[in-house]
Amino acid sequence: MRSCDGALSEEAALRPDSAQRCVRGKMEAVRTCVGCRSRAPRSSLLRVVLRNSELVADPSATLPGRGAWLHPVDECLDLALQRRAFGRALKVQEALDPTAVRAALRPRTAPREQAEEAVTSHE
Numbered sequence: 457m458r459s460c461d462g463a464l465s466e467e468a469a470l471r472p473d474s475a476q477r478c479v480r481g482k483m484e485a486v487r488t489c490v491g492c493r494s495r496a497p498r499s500s501l502l503r504v505v506l507r508n509s510e511l512v513a514d515p516s517a518t519l520p521g522r523g524a525w526l527h528p529v530d531e532c533l534d535l536a537l538q539r540r541a542f543g544r545a546l547k548v549q550e551a552l553d554p555t556a557v558r559a560a561l562r563p564r565t566a567p568r569e570q571a572e573e574a575v576t577s578h579e
């Protein structure tokens with residue numbers, strides 16, 4: 457796994473496609489979400505890296521350095537923050553600011569869902 461990530465050097469920067477060639481066979485690489493801890497294809501997870509003590513989203517998974525993988529949803533971000541999973545995954549002790557990551561999450565449709573729940577919970 458490490459050799460795969462470490463191979464993202466100049467060559468990978470020039471040809472982003474080459475980064476995927478280190479995936480063996482046709483199976484897509486699987487990563488563990490730092491929030492819910494379930495495994496998922498890396499294409500369905502958002503890579504998060506550390507930049508100047510701040511968490512930043514890396515949607516193209518091309519930024520150098522250690523990365524943490526997260527389902528791009530508030531629920532998993534909150535879980536990861538509760539467990540300080542980013543610090544563990546990224547090997548840092550300090551508090552991390554998730555603002556930029558939260559901003560990169562998919563827009564949530566929860567307000568409408570919650571409204572529907574409120575309507576159906578009248579029993």
Ligand SMILES: [Zn+2]
Nearest residue numbers: 489492527532
């Ligand atoms: Zn998750």
